[in-house]
Amino acid sequence: MSHGRILVVEDEPKIAALLRDYLVADGFEVEHRERGDGVVAAIRMNAPDLVLLDLMLPGVDGFTICRELRTFSTLPVIMLTARVEEIDRVLGLELGADDYVCKPFGPREVVARVRAQLRRVRLRGADGVPKLDVVLDAERFEVRVRGVCLILTPVEFRLLRVLLEHPGRVHSRNQLLNVIYADHRVVSDRTVDSHIKNLRRKISGSVPGYDPVQSVYGVGYKFDETV
Numbered sequence: 001m002s003h004g005r006i007l008v009v010e011d012e013p014k015i016a017a018l019l020r021d022y023l024v025a026d027g028f029e030v031e032h033r034e035r036g037d038g039v040v041a042a043i044r045m046n047a048p049d050l051v052l053l054d055l056m057l058p059g060v061d062g063f064t065i066c067r068e069l070r071t072f073s074t075l076p077v078i079m080l081t082a083r084v085e086e087i088d089r090v091l092g093l094e095l096g097a098d099d100y101v102c103k104p105f106g107p108r109e110v111v112a113r114v115r116a117q118l119r120r121v122r123l124r125g126a127d128g129v130p131k132l133d134v135v136l137d138a139e140r141f142e143v144r145v146r147g148v149c150l151i152l153t154p155v156e157f158r159l160l161r162v163l164l165e166h167p168g169r170v171h172s173r174n175q176l177l178n179v180i181y182a183d184h185r186v187v188s189d190r191t192v193d194s195h196i197k198n199l200r201r202k203i204s205g206s207v208p209g210y211d212p213v214q215s216v217y218g219v220g221y222k223f224d225e226t227v
């Protein structure tokens with residue numbers, strides 16, 4: 001049984017062949033395209049499970065493809081890039097890539113990253129409705145909402161992390177205050193409200209209509225994706 005269908009978009013034949021060999025050996029089906037133009041149409045047509053996307057491509061570059069893809073799909077995208085400048089990495093993630101690998105890379109590492117992304121996707125419901133719309137990476141200090149990278153302040157990040165740890169549980173303003181200000185400095189309850197307000201604005205600003213941080217009147221806040 002196939003572990004999944006991977007679209008490899010890579011114009012360097014040796015790298016493409018290497019990726020194909022390792023992915024096929026690991027049980028994946030592989031489709032390969034060597035130009036950027038036509039990739040979005042091919043994805044719409046064939047609906048692969050994941051895309052390995054080179055950055056510099058003839059025709060249309062990987063950034064443009066990723067940006068266009070994110071207007072209609074949450075399909076996992078791993079960027080392959082030979083440009084190691086930090087700005088490119090960040091840019092790739094802001095455009096909605098789920099991960100990136102810098103060239104030169106070991107093919108085993110790429111296969112491991114592919115598996116990790118597909119595992120994450122399988123945590124979504126069988127009906128295809130994503131259950132993990134918010135992914136928080138504490139090591140990278142980074143939050144992605146449906147693949148869109150959010151820039152949060154440290155306080156917003158801590159608030160979201162606590163709410164996410166217990167989805168559905170209501171946290172009082174006092175509890176949240178303790179979380180965001182460990183030194184118990186004197187701040188008003190309204191401080192929590194204002195940070196939460198900014199957090200909600202950022203989330204719904206990146207994914208319109210999506211507002212999983214809910215206020216519970218007179219009590220506090222909870223994270224609830226079912227609303």
Ligand code: CA
Pocket residue numbers: 010011012054055056057
């Ligand atoms: Ca290239």
